[in-house]
Amino acid sequence: MKTIASLALCGTVLLLSSCATTPEGQARQIRALAYSASSIGTSIALDAHPEYRPAFQIAHDSLAVAVDRGEISGEVLRDILAKLPVKELASRTARLAIEGGTMLFDTITGKPVDLNSAPLVLAAATGIRDGLAVALAP
Numbered sequence: 001m002k003t004i005a006s007l008a009l010c011g012t013v014l015l016l017s018s019c020a021t022t023p024e025g026q027a028r029q030i031r032a033l034a035y036s037a038s039s040i041g042t043s044i045a046l047d048a049h050p051e052y053r054p055a056f057q058i059a060h061d062s063l064a065v066a067v068d069r070g071e072i073s074g075e076v077l078r079d080i081l082a083k084l085p086v087k088e089l090a091s092r093t094a095r096l097a098i099e100g101g102t103m104l105f106d107t108i109t110g111k112p113v114d115l116n117s118a119p120l121v122l123a124a125a126t127g128i129r130d131g132l133a134v135a136l137a138p
Contacts, residue, residue: 027123030113033094033104034127041089041096042135052085053136059084060132063125072125074116081128089131096128 045052062080066072081098089096095105104113104124115121 023119027119030104030115030120031123031127031130033113034096034124035131036091036127037089037094037096037104038128038131039134040091040131041086042132045086045089046135049085055083055085056132057136060129060136063129063132067122067125067129072122073118074121077115077121077125077128 042056046056059080063072063077066076066080081096084098087098089098090107093107095107097103097105104115105111113120113124115124
């Protein structure tokens with residue numbers, strides 16, 4: 001599991017080192033940040049609290065359905081993540097704060113990411129879903 005997390009972190013750092021000036025580049029960056037925070041943060045949470053696994057599995061499954069159906073929004077993402085038994089998921093490159101509203105922070109720049117635009121919330125939800133899948137894998 002730690003090898004997968006290390007590879008995810010390395011890939012994220014490489015991806016973030018490229019310029020994200022286009023909307024597509026920004027969406028790729030958001031997806032990578034969300035993936036990093038969710039995969040590493042979930043792994044850490046599950047190592048400390050294996051009993052949290054069912055809640056994380058439900059969040060993954062709910063995100064997968066919402067993303068696949070194209071029914072993802074900031075509100076849907078917040079509602080799904082608010083049911084997790086943690087208040088944040090974090091990695092070296094990103095922190096996903098779940099308290100109150102869902103906020104993704106790029107810890108390299110120290111800036112919050114606005115998840116209210118449709119392409120960015122889709123990118124974040126997809127990254128979170130994929131990160132959860134990695135962390136939940138046996």
